Amino acid sequence: MPISDVSGRKVWQLRSRNQQLAHWAMWLAGVAVFMWCWQRISEATTWVFVWDAPRIAADMGSRAWPPRWSYMSELWAPLWDTLNIATLGTLLAIFAAVPVAFLAARNTTPSALFVRPVALFVIVSSRSINSLIWALLLVSIIGPGVLSGLLAIALRSIGFCAKLLYEAIEEIDPKQVEAVTATGASRWQVMAYGIVPQILPAFAGITVFRWDINLRESTVLGLVGAGGIGLQLKSSLDVLAWPQVALILIIILLAVLLSEWVSARVRGAII
Structure with a gap:
């Protein structure tokens, strides 16, 4: 104007x-x-099915309600497997992500020309493949079960954790590092006393945040045979047991809400 x-x-x-x-x-x-x-x-959509979708959804909802509460006894073990997949997968990813992050950060990498590109390639490779795809590959390689889901979560999480962690390493206060270096400390002592204390809050926050995400993702890995409550969901869907499906979806929703509450409380305590 x-x-x-x-x-x-x-x-x-x-x-x-x-x-x-x-x-x-x-x-x-x-x-x-x-x-x-x-x-x-x-052109690729069959609009007859789209217009009929409300009726189909209402029919499925009427069949799924009320949930089959008696089926809850079958869900405790898969729910425990899901929690283990998310927790152990996150811990395994953290152990792998920490050295990758230090190798990727400009101020800690031994070689910005050779080592850092390899570390960044690991980060990008991990983040570019969805956990479901990792699970499909691992189920084909080592067979179905909790181990495939755990490794799928870990491989997916390495890039996420390493990326956020190496960015936190690059943003540290260099004056603290210079002060520790001035005392004659070795490279490992500089890292332990000048760098690690500065990134510990970010490290804890990244770990909890990724665990929260992994708990959500681990609930569906069973759809491809990687264990957990998703396996029960797939079994119920295959036999059209809609009351069981409704119960499983309610349990997944409650588990995600609980993880969100725990994650928020822990991050609040850290920050």
């Missing part, structure tokens, strides 16, 4: 004529791309 002085002469304008044309051209291109994508989606 242009602004004019008392004589009506334009003295300021948000965009020049060319900038305004480019702005509208970008909007036009965005609308064209959206319409093209919507057309492709519409």
